[in-house]
Amino acid sequence: MTKKPSVVNLNDLFGIEENLKTDDVDNKGITQLKIIDLMPFKNHPFKLYEGNRLDDMVESIKEHGIIIPLIVRPLKDGKYEILSGHNRANAGRIAGLEKVPVVIKEDLTDEEAMLIVTETNLIQRSFWELSHSEKARILTERHNAMKEQDKRADLEKGFSEEKQRKIDLINEIEMMSNIDGYEENSNSGTMCPQGETRDKIAGAYDLSPRNVSNYLRIDMLIDELKIRLDNNEIPFRAGVALSFLKEEEQKQVEQILKEGYKMDLKKADTLKTFSKGRNFAYEKAYEVLSGKYFDKPKKAKSIKFTNKFKKSINKYFKESQNQSEIEETIEKALEMYFSQYRGLNDKINQEEIEI
Incomplete structure (x- = not known):
């Protein structure tokens, strides 16, 4: 059985000491918004619940309502972007709700918004139940955040206004997600204090550093190929190889795959070689994916005479x-x-x- 990492500590993400935490935020900021005014987060990396899990949430909302408020940020057109609570909003629509409780976050940077999206999803879900593309997005966001943290570490001395802002944000995420109710060794990730960025993440999620690198590569696939990967139409290692293709080359591969051809590691590695050698072409890619490329007669080997x-x-x-x-x-x-x-x-x- 795979060992699961310990409970997430968002303060570790930015190197914040526990004794610097501010007082817990109360619920005074909760308000009600029309559900039709809520928009999903742009490029939301997580799939919505389906089947029994969705049905259970709908029934719970019908009986108890939405207990934990959504976290949103205002858009320019009077709408609001959901940062945390996409499944609650979806189940609320199905349950027939017209309004839902929300906490509105003003003046967030895109980095802070993505932090809320990824961290609240990790708190509420198991990392191990996520699809390949979802894991890749989570690990990429963690990797980027930690690299940014390392850059700022030497510049920040004392308790800057920026760091205080992050502390407040982290505390609110924890409070809204009811993280205090989560047990040690739950399915959420944690940040490690030492080592290179990749190795920190590897230790946090019980992955090898190589696997972390592979997932960072997977996040570079176009969305269409990520869907095929999640649907097991593309083997994981083949997906890693395809991530080395330029975006336009990936689009050409997707166009060919639509004709019903299958992808495997041998084909992906061949396409990767073409791309690295700067001789990738649609016609060559078609030959590879159709299998014709590997059916070509091989050149006769030259005879080598022995010294005898x-x-x-x-x-x-x-x-x-x-x-x-x-x-x-x-x-x-x-x-x-x-x-x-x-x-x-x-x-x-x-x-x-x-x-």
């Missing part, structure tokens, strides 16, 4: 003879030999016919 054979030849030639004379003599000898051999076979076959 070379010494045997030297017995029949003088040292004064040049290479062209030797090659000409050998060629004539072979022609004479095979001519006599064919003549003998013809004679034997004719005699068999007469008998």
